[in-house]
Amino acid sequence: MGEEIVPLGYQGGYQRVRAYFREKRTSPNPITARPPSPRVVAGWILRRPETLSETDDPRLKAVLVHCPELDARTTHVRSFAQMLTECQSERLAEWIDAVRHDDLPNLHTLAAGIERDRDAVIAGLTLPWKSGVVEGHANRIKTLKRQKLGRAGFALLRKRVPLAS
Known part of the structure; x- marks a missing residue:
């Protein structure tokens, strides 16, 4: 056992490791995995x-x-x-x-x-018609407007939208 953990930097002795595992085995609170988030x-x-x-x-x-x-x-x-x-x-x-x-x-x-x-x-x-493409364009324009912290007016957006495509 020491051959495995000493190269990883462990400086304690065998008795300390043994005592640690004995405590964990006899503990009334068993070790359980962390619950998922x-x-x-x-x-x-x-x-x-x-x-x-x-x-x-x-x-x-x-x-x-x-x-x-x-x-x-x-x-x-x-x-x-x-x-x-x-x-x-x-x-x-x-x-x-x-x-x-x-x-x-x-x-x-x-x-x-x-x-x-x-x-x-x-x-x-x-119905077979979907508005996903339109929503995508609206989302892209809103992203461009947010890049200017909401100060991009219509004239600036009109110039930036074709350039961003």
């Missing part, structure tokens, strides 16, 4: 289940077992994502009702917003 868990939830790695899938399942509220949220989020990617507008009313029956205030807000703009959401799920 909320950002990591959100990433797992938002990914397609089949794309999770062999290590991430059981870790997500362990998190969901310990938090039933998060498990319910995951079910709704994945159902909504499937509805969006497969353009299944006929499932929208069913999804909104399912969300309303669960005690998840954040999703209630989302469902209420979708309900207010139901016609637009259904049109977005069913």
Whole structure:
């Protein structure tokens, strides 16, 4: 054992290492891995289940077992994502009702917003026309304006937009 840690800079003796491990083995608080961050868990939830790695899938399942509220949220989020990617507008009313029956205030807000703009959401799920290109151009122009700390007027933007393309 000493051959491995002495070259790494350890200057203590064998007895000190042995005492450390004895303490860890007999400790009433077992050493556990740090829980994943909320950002990591959100990433797992938002990914397609089949794309999770062999290590991430059981870790997500362990998190969901310990938090039933998060498990319910995951079910709704994945159902909504499937509805969006497969353009299944006929499932929208069913999804909104399912969300309303669960005690998840954040999703209630989302469902209420979708309900207010139901016609637009259904049109977005069913019609072949999308506004992604227009949104991309608007985002690019806003970025150019922000680069000038909001002081870029119309005349300056009119000159910069063609140059940025």
